[in-house]
Amino acid sequence: MNVRRPLCLLFAVFAIVGLSRAQDGDGADTASAEIIAEAAPVISPLPVPSVTASDVPNDDGSAILVEWELSPSDSVGGAVVGYRIYRAFADSGVFVVIGNRSARQNSTVNGEEVEPGVDYLYRVDVLAVRTNADGSSDTLAIPSQSSVPVAAVVQWFNTDRLWALIWFVIIAAATIYFIEKAKRGGNIYVRKIGGIDAVDDAIGRATEMGRKVFFVPGIQDMNDVQTIAGIAILGRVGAVAAEYETRLEVPTSRSMVMVTARETLKESYSKAGRPDSFQEDQVYYLTDEQFAYAAAVDGRIVRERPATIFYMGAFFAESLILSETGNAAGAIQIAGTAEPTQLPFFVAACDYTLLGEELFAASAYLSREPRQLGSLKGQDFGKGIFLLAILLGVILATANLIDLSQYFRIN
Amino acid sequence: MRREVPLLITFITGVVFALSYFIPGGWLGQTERVFGDWITIVQAFAVWLGVLNLLKISLIKIQRKEHDWGYSVVIAVCLVGTIAAGMYSGFAPQFESFRDPETPFNFIFRNIFAPLGATMFAILAFYVASASYRAFRARNREATILLIASFFVMGGRVPLLDSIFMPIIDGTFFADFAGWIMSYPVTAGQRAIAIGIALGIMASSLRVILGIERSHIGGGN
Incomplete structure (x- = not known):
């Protein structure tokens, strides 16, 4: 075991700690310096002229829109620093604070603890800064008239x-x-998708080279349809890898994806007639954190130099970090994602890229099931x-x- | 039963989420919120599943002295150390919360985790350069069009071209041209992809809800 590299890694971590501590020290003076806003003198700030409240349309009756006319004293550089919004049950009339808004803002949505069918009153106070004769300052609150009673209404259909x-x-x-x-046996023509047709060749290459295949299912959880599409493709890739007796590894960034990928691969290996070849540690969890995950996968790519890498699922800023590392490692790479902003990166760094809809079509295309x-x-x-x-x-x-x-x- | 129960759960949740998109109120909306809470709870518990799996695999590697086992030592030490620091920060009486600025957990976050994450993100700049170099090589007609378009977009956005040609062409011709490329051909292409993605998501969701696509539950009929 070469212990130099882990030691270098630890050294790098300590170096980063030292540097960031030094940065903290530099910034301490700035952080400790208090920024005190200049308080403009207040003569007589005017209240909000009117407040209106209305039900938010097309919702489940859990929100009320509160709007108000700006105070005439609310001007750029003026004394008004914001607005405080109050709410009361119409039958009690006792107002409680529900939030604040900055100066020049004239609306808010009250979406917390709103019961449909209950009448509420709203009031908006102007908050202004007054400078006293001794140089100190305090905040004034100038109340408005309350709105007319309003109740949230449940809409049964969102007309938008x-x-x-x-x-x-x-x-x-x-x-x-x-x-x-298709079930009745109708002829279904599907155009060829180069990236999917290359799956067998890519795994075959890994078999010939005696190296591993990596499958990266993105960084989102199982509630993302892209991850589901990626896992569906993993099932087919796993079957081919099992058939060729090539080691397939699946590093995941979500626990649920790890469990699902394991089940899928286990089934694939069984279908391929090699259930004993499947090992649970082929699919492993690394971390939920985006860049920590990218660093961990990059590390494995550099150290283990897989012959083939699949990227199938939801990717964000880590897409190019992963695929460029794979490219530098000499791996044949097939990517598929429905994130339009990441597609150019995959196109530039990978050998084949499934563009958007092709990712979702891949599973059906590979299964050939009518x-x-x-x-x-x-x-x-x-x-x-x-x-x-x-x-x-x-x-x-x-x-x-x-x-x-x-x-x-x-x- | 191993297949039917997950398929039934998938069908019910899929239909509830799809309908609640159009029908926000009533029991459908409430059920959707309940399902959303359940997802959060399951995900919170599932984190431990992953963490324990990571620890188990790392410890096995160390025990067997497998290839590159030193990295597993780093993982195990960092994992256990961070959890210990988080527990101490959360339960020690001198701290209100584990997120307090003075806690050991916050120290690790600010001085190790955040800089390491920022470092990884910063590496992206170099990868963009190397990927661009490969993508913009004029190997065929499409790559040549890409090269020309990128030349004008980059030159217009910097804005280098307007500065160079200022004596000949007055104004912001190249910046405007770069804007035109981004607003029309690029947006048209992106929207075409977006429409395909939306339809793909819809068809894929239907396959999952109707139980036609079963790979995510281990496949099989």
Whole structure:
């Protein structure tokens, strides 16, 4: 065992501690210096002229919107420093503070402890700074008239999302139709996806080189659909790796992903007829922290130099850190994510990249199961609708006839 | 039962979350909030599952003196040390909370964890440079178009080109051109990808809710 590298690592940690402590020392003077806002003299700050409260539309009756006219004394550089919002039950009239807003702000949403159907009153006090003769200052609160009673109302349907529902129903119906059609044996054509076709070759390369395959399922938990798509692909990758008897490792950043990935891989190895080849420590947890995870995976890539690396799931700033390290290690890399901002990084650093929707299609494509392929047709049907709508919308908007985008907008 | 119960849970939660997006009030909204709380609770407990697994794997590596076992020592020491510091900071009477500025836990966070994280993030700048170098090589037609577009975007954003050509072209021509590239061709491409992603998420979610996609629960029929 070469102990030099861990010692160097420890040394680096201590060096960073020392440096950051030194930085703290430098900043201590600044931190200890108190910044005292200059208090402008107050003659007679004026109260808020009016306060209105209304139910927040399209919600579950748990919020009330409070709006007020700015105090005439609220001007840039003036004495008004903010507003304090009070609420009272209409039947008791006892006001309690529910929050503060800065100067020049004229609304807030009261979304805490609001019961639907209960009448509330709201009052907004102007907060202003007064400078005394001895140079000291204190804060004045000038109360307003209270609003008229208002109650939150439960809305049973969010009308802002009506068009989203309509398109959802149409596309979901089309998807289910194509799934049923595929079940009945209908011909389903799916175009070739280069990145997915390369999976077997990439694992085969690792087998020939006698090196490992890494599968990185992103940094989000199982409640992210990208992670689910990544785990679905892991199932197929695991089956091929088991068949080729190649060591596959899955470093995860979430415990739930670790457990799910283990179950998936165990099943894949069983299906491939090699249940004994599966070892639980193939799938391991590292950390939930984004950059600590990136550092840990990078370390393993550099030390173990895997022949093939898959990145399938949700990635953020760590995408390029991981894929560039893999590139430098000489690994063949296949990535897939639905984060548009990270796609250029993967395209630049990886050999194959599944762009957005291809990540979700990959599982169906690899399984070749008719029902799954049928759902891809539903997806294509939706794309056809949007393509037509874009073309038609451009023509209609250019002719100044109708704004078609209103039927695709979610407020 | 090993398959049916997870599929049933997936179906019920999927339908509740989908419907509550359109129907915010009533029992659907309340159920969605309850499910949200459950997710948080399960995730909180699951952290321990991961932490204990990490510790177990590290200790096994150390015990067996496997390849690179020294790193496992670093992991185990840091893990146990941070947990101990957090426990002490949380329960010691002189601190109100483990987040107090004077606690050992906060010391570790500010002086080790945060600088290390910032260091990793800073490395990104160098990787962007090396990745850009490869991506902008004019190997084929598409790469050449990318190279030309990136030349104008970078030159316009810096804004180097406007400074160089100031005697010839007055104003902010190159900055405006870079803005045009970003606002129109780039936005159009990104929106096309975004539409595909939205539809992909929808189809994928339907597959999971309807039990067609089962890989995440171990596959099988």
